[in-house]
Amino acid sequence: MMAVLGRPGARGLRASYVPWLLAIALVASAANAQRRPPIIIENPGARAYRVAIQEFRPSRPGSESAAAAVEQAMERGLAFAALFDEVDRRAFLGPTRTPPLDRGDPVVCPNWSQIGADALIQAEIEEAGEGVRAEFKLTDVSRCVAILHKRYRITKAELNRMGHAMADDVVAAFTGQPGVSDTEVAFISTRTGAKEVHVMNADGSGVRAATKNRSLNLFPGWSPDGDAIVYTSYRYRVRPQLFLLTRGERSPGRILRNLDSSRPLYRGVFSPTGDRLAVVMSVDGAAEIFTVGRQGQALKRLTRSGAIEMSPSWSPDSRRMALVSDRTGSPQVYVMNADGSGLRRLTFNGSYNTNPSWSPDGRWIAYESRVGGQFDIWLIDPEGRTNTPLVTHSRSDEHPSWAPDGRKIAFASTRRGRSDIYVIDINGKNLRRVTNEGENTNPAWGPYRR
Amino acid sequence: MMGLAADWSLELEAERSRRFRKLLLYSALAHIFVISSMMLSPRPIVRPALPAVVEVQLHAALPSSAAPPPEPIPEQPKPEPPPPPVAKPKPPVPEKVVLPEEPKPLPKPKPKPKPKAKPKPVAKKPDPKPPPETEESYDDFLASLRAERAAKAPPGPPTAVARGPRGPTGPGIVLPPEVVGWMRQAKVHVTRAWVLAPNFRTLPLETEIAVRVDRSGAVRATRITRRSGNPWFDESVERAIRKASPLPPPPEAEEWSFIFRPEDLL
Numbered sequence: 001m002m003a004v005l006g007r008p009g010a011r012g013l014r015a016s017y018v019p020w021l022l023a024i025a026l027v028a029s030a031a032n033a034q035r036r037p038p039i040i041i042e043n044p045g046a047r048a049y050r051v052a053i054q055e056f057r058p059s060r061p062g063s064e065s066a067a068a069a070v071e072q073a074m075e076r077g078l079a080f081a082a083l084f085d086e087v088d089r090r091a092f093l094g095p096t097r098t099p100p101l102d103r104g105d106p107v108v109c110p111n112w113s114q115i116g117a118d119a120l121i122q123a124e125i126e127e128a129g130e131g132v133r134a135e136f137k138l139t140d141v142s143r144c145v146a147i148l149h150k151r152y153r154i155t156k157a158e159l160n161r162m163g164h165a166m167a168d169d170v171v172a173a174f175t176g177q178p179g180v181s182d183t184e185v186a187f188i189s190t191r192t193g194a195k196e197v198h199v200m201n202a203d204g205s206g207v208r209a210a211t212k213n214r215s216l217n218l219f220p221g222w223s224p225d226g227d228a229i230v231y232t233s234y235r236y237r238v239r240p241q242l243f244l245l246t247r248g249e250r251s252p253g254r255i256l257r258n259l260d261s262s263r264p265l266y267r268g269v270f271s272p273t274g275d276r277l278a279v280v281m282s283v284d285g286a287a288e289i290f291t292v293g294r295q296g297q298a299l300k301r302l303t304r305s306g307a308i309e310m311s312p313s314w315s316p317d318s319r320r321m322a323l324v325s326d327r328t329g330s331p332q333v334y335v336m337n338a339d340g341s342g343l344r345r346l347t348f349n350g351s352y353n354t355n356p357s358w359s360p361d362g363r364w365i366a367y368e369s370r371v372g373g374q375f376d377i378w379l380i381d382p383e384g385r386t387n388t389p390l391v392t393h394s395r396s397d398e399h400p401s402w403a404p405d406g407r408k409i410a411f412a413s414t415r416r417g418r419s420d421i422y423v424i425d426i427n428g429k430n431l432r433r434v435t436n437e438g439e440n441t442n443p444a445w446g447p448y449r450r
Numbered sequence: 451m452m453g454l455a456a457d458w459s460l461e462l463e464a465e466r467s468r469r470f471r472k473l474l475l476y477s478a479l480a481h482i483f484v485i486s487s488m489m490l491s492p493r494p495i496v497r498p499a500l501p502a503v504v505e506v507q508l509h510a511a512l513p514s515s516a517a518p519p520p521e522p523i524p525e526q527p528k529p530e531p532p533p534p535p536v537a538k539p540k541p542p543v544p545e546k547v548v549l550p551e552e553p554k555p556l557p558k559p560k561p562k563p564k565p566k567a568k569p570k571p572v573a574k575k576p577d578p579k580p581p582p583e584t585e586e587s588y589d590d591f592l593a594s595l596r597a598e599r600a601a602k603a604p605p606g607p608p609t610a611v612a613r614g615p616r617g618p619t620g621p622g623i624v625l626p627p628e629v630v631g632w633m634r635q636a637k638v639h640v641t642r643a644w645v646l647a648p649n650f651r652t653l654p655l656e657t658e659i660a661v662r663v664d665r666s667g668a669v670r671a672t673r674i675t676r677r678s679g680n681p682w683f684d685e686s687v688e689r690a691i692r693k694a695s696p697l698p699p700p701p702e703a704e705e706w707s708f709i710f711r712p713e714d715l716l
Contacts, residue, residue, distance in 0.1 A: 037623055038658065038707035039637050041690070044646035083647055118645070118689065142692040143685075175647040176682035363652070407649045427648040 049174060051078070052087040052117040052141075057098040059126040066132050066159060067125035073163020074121075074170075077181035080203045081171045082430040091115045098122040101135050109144035117141055121170065130156055136166050138173055148173045160205070180403045184446040185410055186210065186220035186229050187421055191438030197231050197245065202403065202410075202423070202445070204434030210245050219267045220245075222446045224274040229444075230255060232267055239264040242279065258296030266310065271318050271338075278302075278312035278321060289323055291338070302340030313358045313365070314338070320382070322346070322356035322365050333367050335382055346384045357400045357409075358382075364426075366390065366400035366409055377411055379426070390428055397422075401445045410434075410443040628701040635698040636706070644690035646712055650683055656711040657687045665703040669695035675707070683710075 056071040058064045078084045089096045093111040101124050112120050120139045125132065131153060138148035148169055154162045164182035171179030180202050189198045189207075194214045200207040211217050215235040222229055229245040242265045244255040255268065256279070266280040266287060276298075279290050289302045289309045303309040307327035314321055319338050324331050330351045336343040347353040352370035359366065365382055368375040369389075377391040377400045390409065391397045397413045403423075408430075410423050421435045421443045625633075658676035661669055672691050677684055687710045700706070 036625065036629070036707070038709045039633050039640070041637065041641050041644060041708060041710045042713040043641065044644040044690075044712070045641040046643060046645040049645050083645075113693070118693065140685075140689065142689045171647075174682065174686075175649065176680065177649065405649070407647070425648050427651060429648070 048083055048085045049118040050087050050116050051084045051119045051121055051170070052092065052112050052115070053089075053121045054092075054095065054123075055089075055097040056123040056125050057100065059100070059124045063125050063127040063132075066127045066156070067123075069159040070125055070132070070134060070163045070166070071123070073160040074123075074166045075163075076203060076205075077164040077167025077179060078170060080181045080432075081167060081179040082425060083171060083174065083179075087115060087117050098124055100124065101137060107139045107141065107144070107146075109139070109141040112139075112141040119147075119170075119174075123166070127156070132156055132159060132162065134162060134166070136169070138170055160201070164201070177405050177407075178448065180405050180408060180445075180448075182449055183404060184226075184449070185401075185421065185434070186222065186231075186444045186446065187412075187435070187440055188218060188220065188442040189435070189438045189440045191440075195439075195441075197229065198440075199229075199446075200434070202434070204421075204432075204436075207435075207437075219442055220444045221267075221269050222444055223270045224272055224447055226447045226449055228270075230268045230270060230277065232265065239282075241265050242268040242277075255294065256292060256296035259292060259299065267312075269312050269314065271314050272316055273318050278314065280310045280312065289321075289340075300339070302336065302338075303343075311355050313356045315358050315382070316360055316362045320358075322358055322367075322382075324354045324356065333365065333380070335365075346380060346382070347387070349378075349387060353378075355399050357402055359402050360404055360406045363406075366402065368396075368398050368400065368411075377409065390426065391424060391431075399442050401443045403445045404448050408445075410445050412441045412443060626701070632698060632700050633706075636694075636700070636708075639694040639697050640690055640708060643693040644686065644710070646683075646686055650680070650686070651712045653680070653683075653712070655680055655683045656709060657684050658707060658709045659687055659691060660705050660707055661691055662705045663697055663700050663703060665699060667696040667699045669697065686710075 053071070053075065056067040058067040075086065078086070093115060094108060099105050099122075101122060107120055118141065120141055122137045122139075124135045126134070132155070134152040134154075136148070136150050136152060137146060139145070140147045150169060152162050152165060161182055167181050168179035171177070183202045184199050185202055186197060186199050188195050189209075190196075191198070191207075192209055192212065195216050195218070196212060196214075197210040197217050197220050198207055199210050210220075210229065211231070211233070213233065213235045215233055217234075218232045218240075220229050220231040227247045230242055231245065232240050233243050234240050235243075239262075241261065242255050256265070256277070259265075264282040266282070268280075269278045271277065271291075274294075276291050276293055279292055280287050281290055282288075283301075284306075286306050287308045287310050288304065289312050290299055291302060292299045302321070303323070303325070305325060305327045307325055308331075309323055309325045309327075311324040312321050313323070315338075320335055321338055322333055322335050325334050326332070328345070331354050332345055333347040333353050333356045334343055335346050346356075346365070347367065347369070350369045350371060352375075353367055356365045356367040358364075363381060364379045366377060366379055369378045371392070374394065374396040375398050376389055376393070377397045378387060379390050380387040390400075391411065391413075393413065393415050395413065395415045397411050397415070400409050400411045402409055406426070408423050408425055410421055412419050413422050414420075415422075416433075419439045419441050420433050421440045422431060422433050424431045655678040656676070657674060657678040660673045660675050662671040662673075664670050669691055672688055674684055674688070687708075690710070691708065
C-alpha cells in the first residue's frame with residue numbers, strides 16, 4: 001500500500017488528500033459507534049414509584065387537624081392507586097415537614113433521589129372559617145422539576161375529597177390520567193335488610209344508602225355526569241320499573257314518564273351522551289332491547305329475535321352496544337350498532353357468558369363467563385380477536401364494571417362465602433375487597449366527579 | 451495522415467497514461483481509507499447489516515455440529531449486506547397490543563456463506579488474529595476469552611455477538627465483549643429503575659433515548675430521539691434513565707441508545 005502511495009504519479013496528490021482521508025476515517029469511526037445496537041428495555045422492573053411525603057404544614061394555628069386529615073386521605077388515595085410506595089420519613093435527608101411554600105425554597109433534589117425517591121410531595125393546609133385551602137406541590141426529583149403545583153379549596157366536611165383529589169392529581173402527573181380515589185361506586189347491599197342501592201367511595205369508605213324502599217332494587221347505573229343513578233325496583237311488585245336517584249334528593253323518582261308503564265322494564269343504562277337510555281323491556285314474553293329518550297320519548301326497538309336479550313352496555317362513542325342474547329340456545333355476548341343493525345356474536349367460549357361492560361377507552365369488553373360451575377371475569381376486544389381471563393377463582397366473580405380511568409374493574413365475588421365488592425387492576429394485580437358488611441352485588445363504577 | 455494518426459496515437463497514449471495514474475490514485479485513496487478506518491476503529495470495518503436488535507447476548511457464533519465443514523468467524527470483509535432494516539413498525543391495532551400470538555423467533559445463526567475476498571490489496575493483509583477454535587464449547591470459549599483478557603492481550607478478533615432475537619432479519623452485529631457486557635449491565639440497571647403504570651402496558655408505545663454516559667457511569671445528558679406520542683410515557687423513560695444513574699462504568703464515554711417498549715401486555 002505504501003508503495004502505491006510512493007509512486008511518483010500520486011506523490012503530489014497525497015498531501016492534499018490526507019486531511020480528507022482522515023476526515024473520512026473519523027466519520028467512519030463515528031458511524032461505527034452509531035451502528036452499535038440500542039439497548040432494549042421491555043419490561044419495567046420496578047413495581048411502583050417511590051414518593052417522599054413531607055408532613056403537610058398547617059399554615060396557621062388551628063389547622064393541624066385538617067392538615068393531618070387531608071394528608072391521611074391523600075395517602076389512602078395513593079395506596080388505592082397502587083402505583084406508589086411511600087418512603088419512610090426516617091430515611092429523609094431533608095426536612096420531614098413541608099417548609100412554607102410561599103418562600104419558594106428550591107427542592108434539593110439529590111437529598112431525595114439519594115434515598116431512592118422518585119418524587120417529593122409537599123402541601124400546606126389552611127383552615128379558614130367553614131372552608132379549607134391547600135397548596136400542593138409535587139416534584140419529580142429524578143429530573144428535578146415540579147410537575148404539579150396546585151391550589152385546592154373545599155368545605156371542612158369534604159377533607160377526604162381534598163386528599164383523594166390530590167392523590168388523583170399525582171396519578172395524573174405520572175400517567176396522564178387521573179386516579180379514581182375520588183370516584184364512587186353504586187352497588188346493591190342487604191346491609192339494611194332489603195336489597196337497597198348504596199353508594200360508597202371507590203376505596204370502600206363512606207358507604208351510604210341511596211334507597212330505603214324495603215323492596216328489591218337492582219342494576220344501578222350512573223348518568224354520565226355522575227349526578228343521577230338509574231336503577232330497577234320491584235317496589236310496585238306487579239312489575240319491575242326504572243327509577244332515578246338524583247344527587248341530593250331523598251325520594252326516588254320515576255324516569256321515562258311518557259313510556260307505557262304496563263310493560264316490565266328490567267334494566268336501564270344511560271348512553272355516554274346521557275340523552276338516551278338503553279332499556280330491557282318485556283315484549284310478548286321475551287326481553288328485548290330498546291333505546292329511549294330520558295323522558296320516555298322516541299322509543300326504538302333494537303332486537304326482534306323473540307329470545308331473551310339483555311344486559312346492554314354502550315361503547316364509549318355511543319355508536320355500538322354489547323348485549324347478551326340466548327338466541328342460539330345459551331346466553332352469549334353479542335355486539336351490534338346502536339341502531340340495532342350489524343349484530344354479531346362475540347363470545348364462543350363456554351356455554352354461559354353474560355354481563356358485558358365496555359371499557360371507557362373502547363378497547364375491551366369485560367364480561368363474566370361460566371367456567372365449570374362458577375363465573376370468572378374475562379376480557380375480550382370488540383372484534384373478538386383476543387379473549388383472556390382477568391379474574392379466576394373457584395367461587396363466582398360477577399358483574400364487572402370499569403373504573404372511569406379504564407385501569408381498574410369492580411366486580412362482585414362470593415370468594416369468601418358471601419358476596420362482596422372487589423376491585424382489581426386490569427393487569428390482574430392489586431385485588432382489593434372494598435365491602436365488608438351484608439351481601440353486596442351489582443357494582444356500578446361512577447364517572448369522574450366534577 | 452500518419453503524422454496525425456501518430457499524434458492522435460500519442461495523445462491516446464498520454465490519455466491512457468493519465469487515466470492509469472488517475473485509477474492508481476483512486477486505488478490508493480481507497481486503500482488509505484480502508485487502512486485508516488481499520489487503524490482508527492477498534493472494530494472491524496465491514497459489518498453485517500444492523501438488525502432491529504432488541505437484546506444483547508454473548509454468542510459463540512459457532513455453527514452446529516451438523517453443519518457442513520465449520521467456517522471460522524469471518525474476519526475478511528463480506529459482501530455488502532442488504533440495507534439495514536428499519537425499526538420494526540408497531541402494528542397499529544389493539545391486537546398487537548394484546549398478547550401477540552405469533553411467536554417472535556430468535557433468528558437462527560445460519561451457517562454463513564463463505565465470504566468472498568475482495569480482489570484488492572487489502573485482502574492480502576494478514577488477519578490480525580486467528581479466529582477462535584470453532585469446535586470448542588461455549589464455556590471453553592468464554593474461558594478462553596477471560597484468559598485472553600487477563601493476559602492483557604491486544605484486542606483480538608471480535609468474540610461477542612450482539613444478536614437481535616426479535617429482529618426480523620439479518621445476522622447479529624459483532625461487538626467487543628466488554629461492550630456487550632456493559633450493555634447487559636446497563637439494561638439490568640435501567641430495567642430496575644423503570645416504573646410503568648399498568649395502562650401503558652397495553653399500549654403500543656416506543657421511545658428511543660440517547661444517553662451520554664461519562665467514564666464513571668454517570669448520566670450526563672439525555673436526548674429523546676424518537677418520541678412515543680405519549681409525553682407521560684416519554685417522561686417515565688427519562689425518569690428511569692436518570693434514576694439508574696450512575697450506570698456501571700462504560701468501556702467508552704459516549705452516547706448510548708436505549709429503546710423502551712412495554713411488552714408486558716395485560
